[in-house]
Amino acid sequence: MADALVLFSGGQDSTTCLALALERFDRVETIGFDYRQRHRVELDQRPEILKKIVAIKSRWEGRLGKDHLLDLGILGQISATGMTREVAIATDASGLPNTFVPGRNLLFLTFAAAIAYRRGLRHIVGGMCETDFSGYPDCRDDTVKAMQVALNLGMEKNFLLETPLMWLDKAQTWRLAEQLGGPALIELIVEETHTCYLGERGRRHDWGYGCGECPACQLRLRGWRNYRGL
Numbered sequence: 001m002a003d004a005l006v007l008f009s010g011g012q013d014s015t016t017c018l019a020l021a022l023e024r025f026d027r028v029e030t031i032g033f034d035y036r037q038r039h040r041v042e043l044d045q046r047p048e049i050l051k052k053i054v055a056i057k058s059r060w061e062g063r064l065g066k067d068h069l070l071d072l073g074i075l076g077q078i079s080a081t082g083m084t085r086e087v088a089i090a091t092d093a094s095g096l097p098n099t100f101v102p103g104r105n106l107l108f109l110t111f112a113a114a115i116a117y118r119r120g121l122r123h124i125v126g127g128m129c130e131t132d133f134s135g136y137p138d139c140r141d142d143t144v145k146a147m148q149v150a151l152n153l154g155m156e157k158n159f160l161l162e163t164p165l166m167w168l169d170k171a172q173t174w175r176l177a178e179q180l181g182g183p184a185l186i187e188l189i190v191e192e193t194h195t196c197y198l199g200e201r202g203r204r205h206d207w208g209y210g211c212g213e214c215p216a217c218q219l220r221l222r223g224w225r226n227y228r229g230l
Helices: 012-024 041-053 058-063 074-080 104-119 141-154 170-192 214-226
Strands: 003-007 028-035 064-071 124-125 160-162
Touching: 003 012, 003 104, 003 170, 012 041, 012 058, 012 074, 012 124, 012 170, 028 041, 028 104, 058 064, 058 170, 064 104, 104 124, 104 141, 141 160, 170 214
Parallel strands: 003 028, 003 124, 028 064, 124 160
Antiparallel strands: none
């Protein structure tokens, strides 16, 4: 039976990846991480998304399995970034935003593989993308491929790390969601997912909730406008 573990944060990209996994695989489990991110509200959205996404297609309900939420608070303790501290979001001299959390995706993939090992899951699906992103080096295709090699060697397994959004821009990600789940999935992503780095859910825009100014909101906004032809 084809199976997958989806890195599911509660954001737009991971929700789209979850829908894709539910369409492709017979058994799908999810994993999320609490690393004391300042936008921790995304974790609060996860249960609501998991509950509502299975109502979009009847076969998805039978495929969605266990959810795993791991406490990685140590990552927040050792990180001094715009994602883990109440500091202004800025760009450093190298052009990398201070929202980059060093080692984050490397740890996520390692812990996901450990869970997949125990649960007997082969495919590990993540929403990493280097087409429309903030420049994070741990979101790049070369990084994910290197991690796949390391995890398979270190665990003597044959995991497949899948990144279906790697070469899509945000408008294409919106279109993919529409292809997978129609207007119902688009509405779910707009109303329930969270992307804003500041954790702002008091302001509702056409594309969803957020401050509208941080890099994540700006990427989502531009993708939405291109998707809608605005």
